[in-house]
Amino acid sequence: MTTAVTSQRPPRTVTGEPRPRSRKRRRTNLVATAILIIGGLYCILPALWILIAATKSNAQLFSTPPYTPSLPGAFLSNMSGILTYNHEIFLRWWLNSVIYAVGGGVLSTAIAGAAGYALGKYAFTGSRAIFRIIVAAVLLPQVLLAVPQYLLLAKFGLTNSYESVILPQLVSPFAIYLCKIYAEAAVPDELMEAVRIDGGSEFRIFWSVGSRLMLPVLVTVLLLQFIAIWNNFLLPFVMLNNNSLYPLTLGLYGMLMPTGGQPNQYSLVIGGVFLTIVPLAILFLSLQRFWRIDLISGGVKG
Amino acid sequence: MPIAGRKKHSSKLPVLLVAPALVLLALFTFAPAGYAVYLSLMKLHVTGGLLGTSSTQAFAGLSNYASTFSDPEFWHSLSRMLLIAVIGVPSTVILATTFALCMDANAARLTTVTRLAIFLPYAVPGVIASILWGFLYLPATSPIGGSVINYFGNRAIFFTVANVAVWGVVGFNTVVLYTALRALPRDIRQAAEIDGASEMQIALHVKLPQIAPAIAMISLFSVIGALQLFNEPTALKPLTNAITSTWVPLMRVYSDAFVNNNIYGGAASALTLLVMTVALTVGGGAVTTRLIGRQGK
Numbered sequence: 001m002t003t004a005v006t007s008q009r010p011p012r013t014v015t016g017e018p019r020p021r022s023r024k025r026r027r028t029n030l031v032a033t034a035i036l037i038i039g040g041l042y043c044i045l046p047a048l049w050i051l052i053a054a055t056k057s058n059a060q061l062f063s064t065p066p067y068t069p070s071l072p073g074a075f076l077s078n079m080s081g082i083l084t085y086n087h088e089i090f091l092r093w094w095l096n097s098v099i100y101a102v103g104g105g106v107l108s109t110a111i112a113g114a115a116g117y118a119l120g121k122y123a124f125t126g127s128r129a130i131f132r133i134i135v136a137a138v139l140l141p142q143v144l145l146a147v148p149q150y151l152l153l154a155k156f157g158l159t160n161s162y163e164s165v166i167l168p169q170l171v172s173p174f175a176i177y178l179c180k181i182y183a184e185a186a187v188p189d190e191l192m193e194a195v196r197i198d199g200g201s202e203f204r205i206f207w208s209v210g211s212r213l214m215l216p217v218l219v220t221v222l223l224l225q226f227i228a229i230w231n232n233f234l235l236p237f238v239m240l241n242n243n244s245l246y247p248l249t250l251g252l253y254g255m256l257m258p259t260g261g262q263p264n265q266y267s268l269v270i271g272g273v274f275l276t277i278v279p280l281a282i283l284f285l286s287l288q289r290f291w292r293i294d295l296i297s298g299g300v301k302g
Numbered sequence: 303m304p305i306a307g308r309k310k311h312s313s314k315l316p317v318l319l320v321a322p323a324l325v326l327l328a329l330f331t332f333a334p335a336g337y338a339v340y341l342s343l344m345k346l347h348v349t350g351g352l353l354g355t356s357s358t359q360a361f362a363g364l365s366n367y368a369s370t371f372s373d374p375e376f377w378h379s380l381s382r383m384l385l386i387a388v389i390g391v392p393s394t395v396i397l398a399t400t401f402a403l404c405m406d407a408n409a410a411r412l413t414t415v416t417r418l419a420i421f422l423p424y425a426v427p428g429v430i431a432s433i434l435w436g437f438l439y440l441p442a443t444s445p446i447g448g449s450v451i452n453y454f455g456n457r458a459i460f461f462t463v464a465n466v467a468v469w470g471v472v473g474f475n476t477v478v479l480y481t482a483l484r485a486l487p488r489d490i491r492q493a494a495e496i497d498g499a500s501e502m503q504i505a506l507h508v509k510l511p512q513i514a515p516a517i518a519m520i521s522l523f524s525v526i527g528a529l530q531l532f533n534e535p536t537a538l539k540p541l542t543n544a545i546t547s548t549w550v551p552l553m554r555v556y557s558d559a560f561v562n563n564n565i566y567g568g569a570a571s572a573l574t575l576l577v578m579t580v581a582l583t584v585g586g587g588a589v590t591t592r593l594i595g596r597q598g599k
Binding site for chain 2: 042151237
């Protein structure tokens, strides 16, 4: 992996070049459009079905046709059912997921940004070796390390706590790698030198020049880390055994488990799935314009 | 100790900035890996006495690895995982490539709304997606014919699990490829347009070769993701008997360590899987680099 950032510097002003598009616009590419519609339906219909299923009581879930909502419906009682389940523990799970994903996301972005800036803009004793270690660590999948992480933390009695879920997720070697590549290209040496000549300290250069110029990659890393932690299941699964510390993923999984074959909790679980997907989908779709996914392909290739 | 900085500058700042990452990396990545190596070479030595038994750790050599490799269930779990990868990885790559090319095609409609729809499952955690699909498959609640088709049958189960995994990752991969397409220079494509090439010809003969490195990259990531398969089968397990507690290798690691209380065997299985993943990443990475080298002349 070498460093080629050429594809990411000019932020895709494809529309900038004036092209006579309007002339061709009239004809619709039917095949491409049809494929996209089918793909979109495949991805969104399961999520929409949850809206239908959420309107049904447990009895209706098994007795009414699965693709029509039950209209007077049990939607409100399902919602209050899941929200009041086990002393409002669902809200606790929601809060825990937010604590893990926001706390871990912000901290890990700060750590990756600082390390990436230092490695990208300074040559110091051991900096090359450190970068090699980080590239090597990209190869070690964190998921496979979850059980060893548990075994080690258990030795020091640190499991079953917020820290046990957050600490192992604070360093993302891939995020450091992305930040380093980006800092090299986006923070000009001349600008740093100019601040130095004006008497600015190194910290000031980092804080008021470096971190500002790195903002696009920091936002992207933050969103990637947020989603990675939000979606993580194995780490909290091994670390936690107190259900008031559970994130949503673990909590809802646990609700499927204890009843085993008894389907009496299904409508509650479906309500919980609904209340997990919908808020995040809204957040996600409203934030997606800030994503620079080109940074990922640009950072890895070349 | 301080070597001259890139701009003849010595400062402690870069060391301070990189220190938190290094410390955390040492504590939570390398130390657990090292501890797992240590555990994998140990065993519980039980000594019986008049006042009851006590147990101490004793060196076990490679016996934990030997019992992992000689356990047929380990190979079964590995082959189940590979079967799912063989179904899921090509599906993900082909679907993502097709969707990305369609979004990038001239005069395709509804590209923004379909892109958002295809991207949406990325916001759904794998476990939640599995519970959701579980209800879609379950005979009693299925809107997709679960009462007629047995989605949890002996063979169907592999497609069932692969489908949940593909659903979760195809959107993200599509967007990665789409951004790669958008970053391509427009001149070759325009030349082909002027020469009268059809949209399909441009997609297959102009765009596809140019994004080959990005396709290689998402393929590699998908294979690595398949080796870590855990969430989907674990979350579907409560709904069906077709999935056992050692169904895929990572589930075996978990049940060794937590159900059977055999942390030594679990550590050995985890490391075996880790070594396989690293080997695959390095090998696959070399192929990818060669592909990119051929492209970027």
